[in-house]
Amino acid sequence: MPNRVLRAIVITASLISLCTLRSMVGGVPVADPIAFEALKPRGLQFVTNPGRTARKHQPETMVSGVALFDYNNDGLLDIYVANGATMPGLEKKDPSYYNRLFKNLGDGSFEDVTDKAGLRGKGYNLGVAIGDYDNDGFEDVSAAAGADFARKAIHRGTAFGDIDNDGRVDVVVTALNGPLEVWRNVGPAPNHWILLQLIGAKSNRDGAGAKIRVVTASGARYNQVNTAVGYGCASDRRVHFGLGSNSEIKEIQIKWPSGTAQTLHDVKADQVLTVKEN
Numbered sequence: 003m004p005n006r007v008l009r010a011i012v013i014t015a016s017l018i019s020l021c022t023l024r025s026m027v028g029g030v031p032v033a034d035p036i037a038f039e040a041l042k043p044r045g046l047q048f049v050t051n052p053g054r055t056a057r058k059h060q061p062e063t064m065v066s067g068v069a070l071f072d073y074n075n076d077g078l079l080d081i082y083v084a085n086g087a088t089m090p091g092l093e094k095k096d097p098s099y100y101n102r103l104f105k106n107l108g109d110g111s112f113e114d115v116t117d118k119a120g121l122r123g124k125g126y127n128l129g130v131a132i133g134d135y136d137n138d139g140f141e142d143v144s145a146a147a148g149a150d151f152a153r154k155a156i157h158r159g160t161a162f163g164d165i166d167n168d169g170r171v172d173v174v175v176t177a178l179n180g181p182l183e184v185w186r187n188v189g190p191a192p193n194h195w196i197l198l199q200l201i202g203a204k205s206n207r208d209g210a211g212a213k214i215r216v217v218t219a220s221g222a223r224y225n226q227v228n229t230a231v232g233y234g235c236a237s238d239r240r241v242h243f244g245l246g247s248n249s250e251i252k253e254i255q256i257k258w259p260s261g262t263a264q265t266l267h268d269v270k271a272d273q274v275l276t277v278k279e280n
Contacts, residue, residue, distance in 0.1 A: 041110075043110055043111055043112055044110070044111035044112070045104065045107070045111045045112040045113050045114065046081070046104055046111075046112045047114070048083050048085075048102050048104075049098070050083075050085060050086065051085055051086050051098045051099050052086040053086045053087055053088050053089040053099070053126070054089075055089045057089075059089050059090065067083075067084040067127070067128060067129035067130040068081065068082070068083050068084070068130065069081070069082045069083075069130035069131075069132050069143070071132045071141050072141065072223075072224050072225075073103065073105070073119070073140070073141055073143075074105065074140075075139065075140065075221060075222065075223050075224070076106075076108075077215075077222065077224050078106035078107075078108050079106055080103065080104060080105050080106045080112075081103070081104040081106070081112065082101065082102070082103045082104075082121065082130055082132075082143060083101060083102050083104075083130075084101050084123065084127035084128060084129060084130050085099055085100060085101050085102070085123065085127060086099060086126055086127070087099050087125055087126040087127075089126075092125045092126045093125075094122060094123060094124065094125070100116060100122040100123065101116070101121055101122060101123035101127055102114060102116050102121075103115050103116045103119050103121045103143075121143055129160070130143065131143070131160060131162065131173075133162050133171040133242070134171065134195075134242065134243070134244035135170070135171055135187060135189065136189060136190075136193060136244065137169060137170065137191065137193035137194065137195045137244030137245065137246070138193055138244055138246050139193075139218075139220060139223060139243075139244045139245055139246040139248075140244070159175065159176040159235045160173060160174070160175050160176075160235060161173070161174045161175075161235040161236065161237045161238075162174075162237045162238065163237050163238025163240070164197055164238060164240070164242060165184070165186065166186065167197070167274055168187075168191070169191065169194075169195035169197065169272060170187035170188075170189065170191060170195075171187055171242060172184070172185060172186050172187050173185040173187075193244055193245065193246050193247065194244075194245040194246065194247065194248055194249050194271035194272055195242065195243060195244050195245055195271060195272060196216070196242075196243050196245060196251060196269070196271055196272070196273060196275060197240050197241070197242050197243075197273070197274045197275070198214065198240060198241045198242075198243070198254070198275055198277060199239075199240045199274065199275070199276045199277070200212050200227055200241070200256070200258075200276075200277050200279070201276060201277070201278045201279065202258060202259070202260070202279045203278065203279040203280070204258065204260035204262060204279060205258045205259040205260040205262070205279055206259065208227065208239055209227045209239075209258065209259075209279070210227050210228065210229070210239070210259070211226065211227060211228075211259040212226060212227045212256055212257065212258050212259060213225075213226045213256070213257040214226060214227075214241055214243075214254065214255070214256050214257075215253075215254070215255040216243050216245075216251055216253075216254050216255075217251065217252045217253040217254075217255070218245055218246075218248035218250070218251055218252060219248055219252070220245075220246055220247070220248055223243055223244075223245075225241050225242075225243065226241070227239060227241055240274070245271050248271060249270070249271050249272070250268065250269070250270060250271060251266075251268075251269040251270075251271060252267070252268065253265060253266070253267055254266040254269055254277075256277065258279050260279070262279060262280060264277070264279065264280050
């Protein structure tokens with residue numbers, strides 16, 4: 003037996019043993035403290051349509067991406083799901099191929115607001131990209147960003163972040179058999195913004211998982227520290243907020259993973275602000 007096959011078997015056996023140790027103590031089964039319950043929320047009706055064919059094209063196995071984000075700034079996470087298209091035409095010929103946006107109603111149910119938001123999508127969609135590209139205070143699911151953004155290629159990895167600290171979200175993309183692509187956001191920048199870099203003390207140093215509420219004269223916006231944005235990538239851990247016409251933030255509320263609550267008052271916009279956990 004080849005050594006690498008033997009090593010794979012040993013590693014697999016070790017992982018199985020580890021799982022067994024977690025669920026057995028002295029030969030007695032122990033309930034895992036981590037548990038999930040599968041829900042069937044009212045209004046959340048979606049079935050992935052990969053455009054299945056007898057030829058079994060690779061993309062048929064890869065849909066669909068999902069994004070959790072607050073699309074209407076009401077403090078509740080909404081759900082956007084990408085979907086496939088016909089193969090090989092890559093067309094969304096009927097509603098079974100539409101991407102779907104589900105608004106969180108706050109009572110455990112959802113409302114399909116896809117058409118109201120104009121987010122049926124086009125072509126064959128594998129993933130979802132979310133970011134406030136124009137700093138108007140609302141998250142964007144897609145943006146018209148010029149010819150470079152629209153150029154066709156077999157793109158894979160996508161990471162998002164403000165590379166030049168100008169307050170606009172930039173994109174770095176990989177493509178199969180192609181060079182690394184850096185898309186700098188050069189759209190008009192009339193709106194205000196803030197970029198928060200959190201440093202944990204009691205919490206993890208990156209502040210991962212911290213929940214943030216930003217309040218301006220226009221209302222509240224919500225986000226959290228998370229690098230898992232984009233396919234197979236780690237994005238900027240700093241948290242970006244578009245503020246629209248607001249040049250000052252009334253209040254920034256941070257709930258750290260440790261349970262610590264921290265509030266900042268009267269913060270100027272248009273800056274990269276480092277916040278250390280109290």
